[in-house]
Amino acid sequence: MATTTTEHAAEGASAGMPQLDFSTFPNQIFWLLVTLVIIYIVMSRVALPRIGGVLANRKGTITSDLRAAEELKQKALEAERAYNDALVKARADAAKIVADAKIDIQKDLDKAIAKADAEIAAKTVEAGKALDEIRAGAAEAIATVAKDTAKELVAALGGSADARSITSAVTARLKG
Amino acid sequence: MAGEAEHSEGGLAFHPLQQFEIHRLFGEGPIEWYTPTNISLWMAFAVLAIVAVFVFGSSSKSLIPTRMQSIGELAYDFVHNMVEDVAGHDGAKYFPMIMTLFLFILFANMLGLIPGSFTPTTHIAVTAILGFGVFVFVTLLGFYKHGFHFLGLFWMSDAPLILRPIIAVIEVISYFVRPVSHSIRLAGNIMAGHAVMKVFAAFAPMILISTIGIVVTPVSILAITAIYALEVLVAFIQAYVFTILTCVYLKDALHPGH
Numbered sequence: 125m126a127t128t129t130t131e132h133a134a135e136g137a138s139a140g141m142p143q144l145d146f147s148t149f150p151n152q153i154f155w156l157l158v159t160l161v162i163i164y165i166v167m168s169r170v171a172l173p174r175i176g177g178v179l180a181n182r183k184g185t186i187t188s189d190l191r192a193a194e195e196l197k198q199k200a201l202e203a204e205r206a207y208n209d210a211l212v213k214a215r216a217d218a219a220k221i222v223a224d225a226k227i228d229i230q231k232d233l234d235k236a237i238a239k240a241d242a243e244i245a246a247k248t249v250e251a252g253k254a255l256d257e258i259r260a261g262a263a264e265a266i267a268t269v270a271k272d273t274a275k276e277l278v279a280a281l282g283g284s285a286d287a288r289s290i291t292s293a294v295t296a297r298l299k300g
Numbered sequence: 301m302a303g304e305a306e307h308s309e310g311g312l313a314f315h316p317l318q319q320f321e322i323h324r325l326f327g328e329g330p331i332e333w334y335t336p337t338n339i340s341l342w343m344a345f346a347v348l349a350i351v352a353v354f355v356f357g358s359s360s361k362s363l364i365p366t367r368m369q370s371i372g373e374l375a376y377d378f379v380h381n382m383v384e385d386v387a388g389h390d391g392a393k394y395f396p397m398i399m400t401l402f403l404f405i406l407f408a409n410m411l412g413l414i415p416g417s418f419t420p421t422t423h424i425a426v427t428a429i430l431g432f433g434v435f436v437f438v439t440l441l442g443f444y445k446h447g448f449h450f451l452g453l454f455w456m457s458d459a460p461l462i463l464r465p466i467i468a469v470i471e472v473i474s475y476f477v478r479p480v481s482h483s484i485r486l487a488g489n490i491m492a493g494h495a496v497m498k499v500f501a502a503f504a505p506m507i508l509i510s511t512i513g514i515v516v517t518p519v520s521i522l523a524i525t526a527i528y529a530l531e532v533l534v535a536f537i538q539a540y541v542f543t544i545l546t547c548v549y550l551k552d553a554l555h556p557g558h
Binding site: 141142143144145147148149150151152153154155156157158159160162163164166167168170171172174175176177178179181182185 | 337
């Protein structure tokens with residue numbers, strides 16, 4: 125490419141190469157300086173501060189977002205740990221409550237059984253007593269009936285007997 | 301040139317340098333320093349394109365950039381990193397200046413690739429002002445910042461004592477050649493590419509003139525396509541090279557010690 129340039133340059137200089145036409149130089153230099161000044165002002169006043177600001181802003185946003193994400197992750201881990209702790213505690217509590225309830229129920233049950241036993245014993249005693257009374261009543265009635273029957277029988281058979289001898293005879297028989 | 305020989309035989313027109321001619325935009329007459337010319341027109345287009353991308357493109361200042369805004373941000377980051385990496389942290393003060401140079405050269409080169417357009421950076425007068433402007437600025441900045449110590453740039457204190465004056469002479473010569481190579485490189489590359497494309501373009505209508513055109517025309521069209529792709533690359537690379545060399549010279553002015 126360099127050789128082409130020199131060939132062109134050599135040929136162009138003799139044939140009026142536009143690059144070496146010095147009459148246009150002031151014009152080119154003037155417009156170049158105008159262009160460069162405009163670009164410089166636009167760049168340094170508007171474009172570069174703006175783009176630099178956007179880039180810095182983005183960098184800051186990304187950094188703070190990453191930090192926030194890290195914090196949230198820590199929080200999530202903490203929450204998970206707290207949840208697990210709570211779960212373990214709840215399980216232990218539940219087991220304790222179940223055990224307590226079992227003991228309470230057992231106690232109540234024992235008490236109720238003891239009370240029922242006592243009641244049953246009292247009722248048995250009472251019933252026995254009533255039975256004895258009934259039995260005694262019955263024996264007495266039998267004795268009375270036997271004496272009256274014996275007296276009537278003696279009378280009917282034409283015998284006469286005093287009450288005392290009949291009673292003792294019946295009593296002896298009843299025992300008998 | 302092959303072009304001269306062909307010109308006499310067929311009806312092909314070879315004017316590879318015609319595209320670089322400067323003419324008045326309005327009316328007739330001489331070109332005064334203030335006359336609006338095609339060079340000022342295309343410089344104005346470059347300014348408008350830069351304003352469109354960097355001012356209107358980023359006007360929303362959105363956190364999630366639009367397409368135009370991300371072009372502006374890419375260019376900003378690209379040049380900003382270049383200045384910081386090459387010229388150091390205290391070079392960041394000159395970032396707007398270097399950005400101006402980069403964008404002007406890049407947009408002038410890229411707009412110059414539009415067929416029928418005019419490329420200001422093909423002109424030695426333009427690139428010489430850019431190159432010598434950088435040279436004068438950097439030299440004055442070096443003396444302003446470091447005074448007489450700036451000359452330490454030419455005095456290799458870690459070279460053997462006997463070689464130091466010789467090295468100093470070479471360094472001084474190379475220092476003064478810098479602006480010349482700086483400006484000729486840009487104008488030369490862009491101009492050569494445009495001229496080569498024009499030469500191939502002149503061969504393209506050969507098929508209308510002679511039967512050899514069956515071969516020449518497709519080859520020249522393919523060559524234009526290939527050169528055009530290369531020129532897009534060159535347009536960017538030359539802007540990049542000019543800018544990074546400016547950063548290197550700026551570094552020398554800010555930190556003259558080797």
